[in-house]
Amino acid sequence: xxxxxxxxxxxxxxxxxxxxxxxxxxxxxxxxxxxxxxxxxxxxxxxxxxxxxxxxxxxxxxxxxxxxxxxxxxxxxxxxxxxxxxxxxxxxxxxxxxxxxxxxxxxxxxxxxxxxxxxxxxxxxxxxxxxxxxxxxxxxxxxxxxxxx
Numbered sequence: 162x163x164x165x166x167x168x169x170x171x172x173x174x175x176x177x178x179x180x181x182x183x184x185x186x187x188x189x190x191x192x193x194x195x196x197x198x199x200x201x202x203x204x205x206x207x208x209x210x211x212x213x214x215x216x217x218x219x220x221x222x223x224x225x226x227x228x229x230x231x232x233x234x235x236x237x238x239x240x241x242x243x244x245x246x247x248x249x250x251x252x253x254x255x256x257x258x259x260x261x262x263x264x265x266x267x268x269x270x271x272x273x274x275x276x277x278x279x280x281x282x283x284x285x286x287x288x289x290x291x292x293x294x295x296x297x298x299x300x301x302x303x304x305x306x307x308x309x310x
Contacts, residue, residue, distance in 0.1 A: 162190060162201060169194035210256060211263045219263070224253050227273060234288040240281050248276040282308060 162172045169192055176189040185204035191197070210222035228249045235245065252272045256264055270292050277285040289304050 164192035164195060164197065165199055166197045167192060167195040208262060210261075212266050212269065213263055214266045222253075222256070222264075224249055227252055227269065230288065231273060231277060231284070234277060234284040235281060238281050238284050240284060244280055248273075248280065252276060278308070 163170055164172055171194075172190040172192050174188050175191050175198065178187055179185070180187055180202070185202045188201045188203060190199055190201060192199075211219050212222050213219055228245060231245050231248060232242075252269070255272060256269065274285060274289060274292065277288050285308070286304060293304070
């Protein structure tokens with residue numbers, strides 16, 4: 162690390178500790194040349210996840226979109242906000258573990274449906290009706306039959 166005071170190309174780490182949120186590391190450094198000290202913060206590089214939508218357009222992943230969709234499906238249902246936040250966290254973590262820069266929106270949709278199926282069957286059917294674009298009652302009935310099995 163280059164010294165911000167004298168621009169000497171080498172410094173040494175004097176102290177290292179995690180920040181309060183555990184999302185980065187705070188390092189105290191000392192310049193070998195001018196002996197001045199300074200602080201740096203190190204955090205991992207997060208590569209943005211790109212979602213490929215049905216119409217082949219691409220947009221950056223937005224976890225709030227998942228949360229809002231599940232929240233809408235769970236309106237007037239006995240599902241806590243904490244469980245929806247946990248489900249959103251689980252989906253985001255699973256997507257990050259795919260180690261892909263781009264992911265198809267259908268993969269995300271299926272993950273959301275699986276989480277809703279675990280949380281509340283009515284919310285699952287609500288989400289499925291929009292996600293799978295049911296055009297008539299037979300779509301609902303097919304999904305209900307699958308749910309019964």
